[in-house]
Amino acid sequence: MSENLKKGIYIIPSLFTCGNISCGCLSIISSINGNFTKSSWLLIFAIAFDMMDGRIARLTKTTSEFGVQLDSLSDLTSFGIAPAVMMYQLVLTSMGKIGKSIFVLFILCSALRLAKFNVKANAKKVHSSFMGLPTPASAGLLISFVLSYELFIVDPGQSLTFNTIPILMKNMPAFFKTMPVIMVLLSLLMVSNIPYVSFKKMEFSSPKVFRLLILMVLFVWLIATFPQNIIFILFTLYAFSGIFAYATKYWKILKRIYSSKVENNGN
Template sequence: MEEKKSDVVELDSSSHKRGRGIYLLPNLFTTAALFSGFYAVLAAMNAQFEKAAVAIFIAMILDGLDGRVARMTNTQTAFGAEYDSLSDMVAFGLAPALVMYEWALHSLGKPGWLAAFVYTAGAALRLARFNSKLDVADNHYFQGLPSPSAAAIVAASVWVAVDNGIEGSNVAIIAGLITGACGLLMVSNVRYNSFKHIDLKGKVPFIAVVGIALVFAIILMQPPLILFLVFALYALSGLVTSVRSHFQQ
């Protein structure tokens, strides 16, 4: 009996030890997204703004993958959700604001860092509100502009300007308006389509695959400009829908 009891104790202790660990695969993607945001800040500090913008977009891709990987492998945990939020704050809250500040906003003085702070605070509040309403939120819509989309607008605008040889100090006011507007949209009540109702596992017509290939081809022609237009139109779509709903009431 003593041997059996000891075996039970050992099994219990080993199970307890396994329960204290974390799943590697989804958190690996989250860590990579966090690193991309961190790298974007370092690149901006060294005036490598194109690399900084690209790093933010890489963080977006990785952020989209970690949640899907967790769901596909059934490795969703509370730790993973919290870690993902902290990673999002760095990659989509701090990094875009600091990249924009280093590129253009610093030339405005106090209004410049104020615009950067409005964006950062907006991202933090947006993430906090999203996490607090996970159980009651409508999966078909986001309340406020999602932080990755706001980061994409800021990063793509820097990328477009650098790609065309435009100095940040020459368009600092426009940069400040874009940054501040994105920050305010994140904490607004404007609803944005989440596209979560799209069934990625279902079958689609052959022409849809051709269309996807064409979309990638168009993006590759002028990546910064196309990405900026796509996310800017997404930001405007929520505003248009809200105005239309207001007048229809």
């Protein structure tokens, strides 16, 4: 009885991972058909499935090598190939060989990022932060951009069903023009050694839980009010948070070295 229950528990996280893969595959079909809004929302669901499968596996103590490998393959499909296809169809297709190169680069860097993560997982190396931008975050920025951009190009005779942030929508054409460069930057961030905050080990029993709860309520309200725009802002801030933290760290090191040299010269 307990063995059958154990097998059932192992199946549950895998079902969520399969949901992730399914959303990624359906997203690719939607992108090929030119339905980028549907494609983007399918990948948002894929991110939700990806967040749940790991947490369920850890909660039920059913993490396994099979689950790790299946999750990695699903992430490559949903957060490497699917967003790359979507951006190729929307932005890169008119750029010829350069567009194809950026398309391939994004998928390759996604695969390398996931392979590096798997090696650390097999070595049982658990860290409080991710090394390199996680693939769901990289894909999330592209997805949220498409959702906001689709609102920008909506037919003037068609009324918007969501509120938008005017200053962000005004700059959508500029974001569109720089998207190939942003894709290259995201690709390099994925294979970099820049640390990114991991939310997997958040302690909800800590004294900061009340402030965290207030922030979560605020985020939920903002997303409910400006869904596409806020999702874009959150993923953008997360992507650049690692660069800012990395730059700040090395600025402090350089400042310390400079101060030490000044003191030595003074003596």
